[in-house]
Amino acid sequence: MTTAHPGRPRxxxxxxxxxxxxxxxxxxxxxxxxxxxxxxAAVLGAIxxxxxxxxxxxxxxxxxxxxxxxIVVLFFAYxxxxxxxxxxxxxxxxxxxxxxxxVGGYATVLLFTGLxxxxxxxxxxxxLLAALLSVVVGYPTFRLRGPYFALxxxxxxxxxxxxxxxxxxxxxxxxxxxxxxxxxxxxxxLAALQFNGKAPYxxxxxxxxxxxxxxxWWLERSKLGFYLxxxxxxxxxxxxxxxxxxxxxxxxxxxxxxxxGIGGGFYAQFFRYVNAERLIGVDLSIDMALMSIIGGQGxxxxxxxxxxxxxxxxxxxxxxxxxxxxxxHIVVYGIILMLAVLYLPKGLIxxxxxxxxxxxxxxGRR
Amino acid sequence: MDPLILxxxxxxxxxxxxxxxxVALGLSLIFGVMRVVNFAHGSLLMLALYAxxxxxxxxxxxxxxxxxxxxxxxxxxxxxIQSVVIAPLIRRESALVVxxxxxxxxxxxxxxxxxxxxxxxxxxxxxxxxxxxxxxxLMLGPIPVNSQRLIAFSAAIxxxxxxxxxxxxxxxxxxxxxxxxxxxxxxxxxIDVPLIYAVTFGIGAALLGLFGSLLATFIPISPQVxxxxxxxxxxxxxxxxxxxIPGSIVGGLVIGVFEALASQFVPATSAAILSLGLFxxxxxxxxxxxxxxx
Numbered sequence: 001m002t003t004a005h006p007g008r009p010r011x012x013x014x015x016x017x018x019x020x021x022x023x024x025x026x027x028x029x030x031x032x033x034x035x036x037x038x039x040x041a042a043v044l045g046a047i048x049x050x051x052x053x054x055x056x057x058x059x060x061x062x063x064x065x066x067x068x069x070x071i072v073v074l075f076f077a078y079x080x081x082x083x084x085x086x087x088x089x090x091x092x093x094x095x096x097x098x099x100x101x102x103v104g105g106y107a108t109v110l111l112f113t114g115l116x117x118x119x120x121x122x123x124x125x126x127x128l129l130a131a132l133l134s135v136v137v138g139y140p141t142f143r144l145r146g147p148y149f150a151l152x153x154x155x156x157x158x159x160x161x162x163x164x165x166x167x168x169x170x171x172x173x174x175x176x177x178x179x180x181x182x183x184x185x186x187x188x189x190l191a192a193l194q195f196n197g198k199a200p201y202x203x204x205x206x207x208x209x210x211x212x213x214x215x216x217w218w219l220e221r222s223k224l225g226f227y228l229x230x231x232x233x234x235x236x237x238x239x240x241x242x243x244x245x246x247x248x249x250x251x252x253x254x255x256x257x258x259x260x261g262i263g264g265g266f267y268a269q270f271f272r273y274v275n276a277e278r279l280i281g282v283d284l285s286i287d288m289a290l291m292s293i294i295g296g297q298g299x300x301x302x303x304x305x306x307x308x309x310x311x312x313x314x315x316x317x318x319x320x321x322x323x324x325x326x327x328x329h330i331v332v333y334g335i336i337l338m339l340a341v342l343y344l345p346k347g348l349i350x351x352x353x354x355x356x357x358x359x360x361x362x363x364g365r366r
Numbered sequence: 367m368d369p370l371i372l373x374x375x376x377x378x379x380x381x382x383x384x385x386x387x388x389v390a391l392g393l394s395l396i397f398g399v400m401r402v403v404n405f406a407h408g409s410l411l412m413l414a415l416y417a418x419x420x421x422x423x424x425x426x427x428x429x430x431x432x433x434x435x436x437x438x439x440x441x442x443x444x445x446x447i448q449s450v451v452i453a454p455l456i457r458r459e460s461a462l463v464v465x466x467x468x469x470x471x472x473x474x475x476x477x478x479x480x481x482x483x484x485x486x487x488x489x490x491x492x493x494x495x496x497x498x499x500x501x502x503x504l505m506l507g508p509i510p511v512n513s514q515r516l517i518a519f520s521a522a523i524x525x526x527x528x529x530x531x532x533x534x535x536x537x538x539x540x541x542x543x544x545x546x547x548x549x550x551x552x553x554x555x556x557i558d559v560p561l562i563y564a565v566t567f568g569i570g571a572a573l574l575g576l577f578g579s580l581l582a583t584f585i586p587i588s589p590q591v592x593x594x595x596x597x598x599x600x601x602x603x604x605x606x607x608x609x610x611i612p613g614s615i616v617g618g619l620v621i622g623v624f625e626a627l628a629s630q631f632v633p634a635t636s637a638a639i640l641s642l643g644l645f646x647x648x649x650x651x652x653x654x655x656x657x658x659x660x
Binding site: 158330 | 475638
């Protein structure tokens with residue numbers, strides 16, 4: 001410590017932000033055994049190989065409806081992974097993440113219609129705007145804990161949803177109120193991220209998901225990840241070790257919001273339509289949280305597992321039952337959620353991990 | 367702004383605000399005793415509204431008379447939710463560290479199940495019930511007062527007073543308060559804590575049964591009606607002070623008047639945004655609420 005005074009040992013411990021977390025790291029996270037590095041590399045390899053294998057699917061299956069359903073499932077997997085990036089590792093429950101998707105989606109569409117900016121650039125710009133919003137929202141909100149935090153995130157998202165739903169234009173930018181915005185058709189155009197077939201969309205969402213999983217993998221092994229886990233374990237203790245909860249939670253939230261915003265942009269391009277109820281509404285926020293929690297929050301593959309198990313339910317009930325049982329899949333979601341909270345609080349991935357660990361494969365699953 | 371229109375808005379805001387407060391009573395009680403944020407609060411009100419509607423549609427029972435059915439019915443629903451869904455969590459978690467987020471997630475699951483079962487069973491149509499009583503609007507000077515709202519408002523005030531008295535003076539009420547203060551000490555004194563929890567949840571839900579019947583005559587009934595009431599109840603309870611019975615009514619009155627007056631100057635939707643903003647502000651600045659202990 002640069003400020004240490006040997007003669008005054010009772011001086012309050014005031015850490016420098018860049019220095020002390022490294023010291024505290026040893027206490028917060030014991031050094032991993034030598035094999036762990038290899039296992040970690042194996043997880044990254046599994047992510048990349050799994051992504052490659054998944055990318056080959058459209059070469060084998062050409063059925064448009066099936067591919068469409070796969071894209072929807074992977075979209076939810078991506079969104080749940082983005083949610084998990086902050087909430088799963090910080091241990092806070094956000095039920096307002098859809099606001100970031102809304103910002104990303106609306107920004108992507110508006111930049112395209114207003115400025116002619118390609119969605120390839122519009123999506124990251126939308127992500128950055130979402131990250132900006134997340135800092136504005138998160139800065140005051142992260143002081144709150146437990147249910148208070150969750151309720152505040154709902155309140156922020158609902159404020160934005162109600163505002164967008166009732167605003168036709170702001171500063172000359174058309175928001176089109178409750179009717180929403182459509183993406184003007186450009187035909188088959190790589191620059192406009194519009195395709196006649198489903199396969200290109202499929203490849204885009206696979207790439208996004210691989211990126212989000214890799215980011216989570218990196219988080220698990222980074223200092224940031226250890227800080228977040230320390231904050232989740234005991235916020236006061238983490239703070240006393242010199243980890244600033246506000247700062248690191250905000251960093252993680254901004255990254256998570258960035259990914260969520262890009263997801264919103266993808267949604268807009270894929271459905272060629274955005275509206276406030278779908279993209280900012282509480283249902284999308286709940287879906288993201290739900291899939292992550294049921295699959296196993298705070299793990300790399302948990303949200304993917306949750307989405308792969310839950311999202312098809314919605315597609316199946318919509319497709320085969322023809323909407324005659326409106327809401328059935330959400331009833332099932334609700335029941336699974338309650339059972340998971342009561343009997344598998346670490347998510348469905350926990351028992352799978354135990355099996356795999358016994359087989360000597362480490363914590364990964366695809 | 368015309369003072370007559372403004373005073374009309376004020377009276378209406380007070381009436382609606384009192385009703386908000388009454389609807390939020392159960393949420394506050396349940397949180398105060400169990401530290402459980404009941405995400406399904408609005409859904410239970412929605413169930414009560416449908417119960418009143420169907421009792422009239424199928425059996426011809428006037429919504430005001432249906433109170434004798436909806437109150438016990440909702441008590442049973444609440445009692446069941448607590449003893450079947452939430453009790454296992456409380457049993458699992460050791461003393462005093464009930465993970466509040468797990469409880470929130472559980473009740474969010476209840477919300478998803480109830481709302482979507484209602485959607486499946488009743489469809490998305492908006493329905494309404496009507497009373498056979500001839501209720502002319504009362505005149506308060508030049509201001510007409512909607513008598514159905516006045517009835518619900520009076521019931522809210524009365525329910526809050528009776529609930530406070532009951533909690534203060536009866537044996538069961540004292541047991542509930544003791545459990546809220548320290549559930550282990552209460553258990554050591556011979557109080558059956560799981561039963562108290564179930565009864566508390568039942569009472570919280572039974573209050574919604576009452577308001578389901580009283581509101582059915584002037585609230586459009588749909589499967590989605592619950593969430594907006596639920597969110598507004600959160601706002602009311604946070605504003606008034608979580609766990610405080612008078613706080614619930616005061617919070618409701620403040621929100622009701624706030625929204626009614628604000629909607630005279632800005633569109634009603636902006637007023638809704640403002641009250642959500644107020645909610646965030648209260649949580650950030652004074653989380654104990656207006657009437658809560660700081």
